[in-house]
Amino acid sequence: MSASDYPGSHSVVRWPREKTTPNKALQLDQCELAENGFQLIRQYGVDVSRLERDLDWISGGQLYYSSRVGALCHQYSVLPESANFSEQMLGGGFHTDFMFQPNPPAYIALLCLQPDPRHPLYGRNQVVHVRPFLERMQQIFGVSEQELKEYRLLYDLAERGRFEQPILSDLDGKPIFRFHERLLAKGQMKGISAPDMSVAAMLHAVMMEVMADICLDRGDLLILSNHNALHRRGECSIEFAGVAGKWHAREMATIRFNL
Template identity: 30%
Template sequence: MTGPELMLPPSVSEALLGIAERNTLESLEARALDTTQRRALAEGLSSFQWRAFLDELSRVWSAFDHAVVRSCPALNDERAALLLALSLDSEFKPYRGCKIVKHFKMSPWTTELSQSLRDGHFHTDLNTAQEPPRVTLIHCRVPDPTQGYGVLRVARLCDLLAELRQQGAEETLRLLLSDTVDMVDDRAQGSWSGVMASESAIRFHPETLRAAQRRGARFSEPLEEQLNAIHKAALIVSQPIELGMGDALLVSNTRALHYRGECTVQYLEFPRHFQARQIHVLHLLHEPLWPESNPRQST
């Protein structure tokens, strides 16, 4: 194993596609939120190839805190992302009551960071929640129309801290590992206060720190300088990840930061009809429940 990528076996992809074709998205989401039915769905995929895929995914996850899964079914809705997430045998984090998978299409006409064309930040998701989800899954529905754009990156916490220590970035390390800070989510009107990181876990998003600062929170060092240092170090320790149609990124939401680069659009009819990157995103509440041979299971 040389990297965090693996291929979904054709037989497994066909099994996922078969289940998707027999079920609506709404029925799959309802079943996935019920523990018994969720596990029954996963058992319905059971085969030698499925078990071999899970074993390989377990090793990749344990080594890299993220995995890129290629050759997933490319459906025109969220069902494939939901079914692939069943491999992690974890409870899903719903939104709006009973929805699990969110659909995002990039647009030149929005100011929402998650759907705008400008590049994002290295961050963890839902970082002001009392208990943030442990896993984020990003499934590519439509790739960016321009090759090399809309790329993802993953910066593992251990690599990020090592790089900052090598640079002698003491103020930045103090911000992450020692300072008590406030973070505010303007959209969800949620907030959190505490130390953002330890050697083994992190919650972090520049926008929630900036929102807290706008509301009067103070930081021991100039905030933008420290955020810039974190961004530069994260770029150094990460590699670009391009997702093709159907590909998925699974990433730890506690042991890594993830990032999305600048996007583009291709106009079919200006100004409203255009091709752009589209993704599905879902969150899992717990670490994967791997076989007993995997040391991650007990952590």
């Protein structure tokens, strides 16, 4: 089915238990963030400067500067070819932003500037909250929270080499995720409790079962907990507009911050 088969009124598929925030002054819902790992704000708008001002005020100036990006706000789009994970058409892996730092930013704001050309089937955001993830790991594989804090996953980074790190750690007395699915080294050891299943396959299976699937339209804002939840983006598409002479693709702006 092509994008033209979808009427305009079907451009947004809402999460079943979605709680919509009015398009007024930006306010964070701490209960929603704690309960689901995210807060969804429809029709916030595409003014990136406004987003930066709002979050600067809400966070008390605790916006997260990335030396790699060279800015507080990272704006990017999907490209035909890119080495950057966020710009690739392939689906991303579940991950924590800046997972290797001692204190990763607590929250992430994702603003949709332009949805995927084949929206809403492509470019969805998916979120895994720590509570249902731990519950299903225990129920399905008998793996406890403590075991996940002790079991060390193997990573392989060009600039850092190979090293080990658990998927969960403690920060200020609370468990937080530290994980990046796309950076895992090949040949992980077999599962903690399932000898015929790799650790990576075990984790991915549970994450796919408990994830929330969120479709962002133009101007929608998604606030994520970077400590209590993992996130990823599904497969994207691109479209070449011959008359305009440019690519149409999913465009996003992201800001990390603390409270």
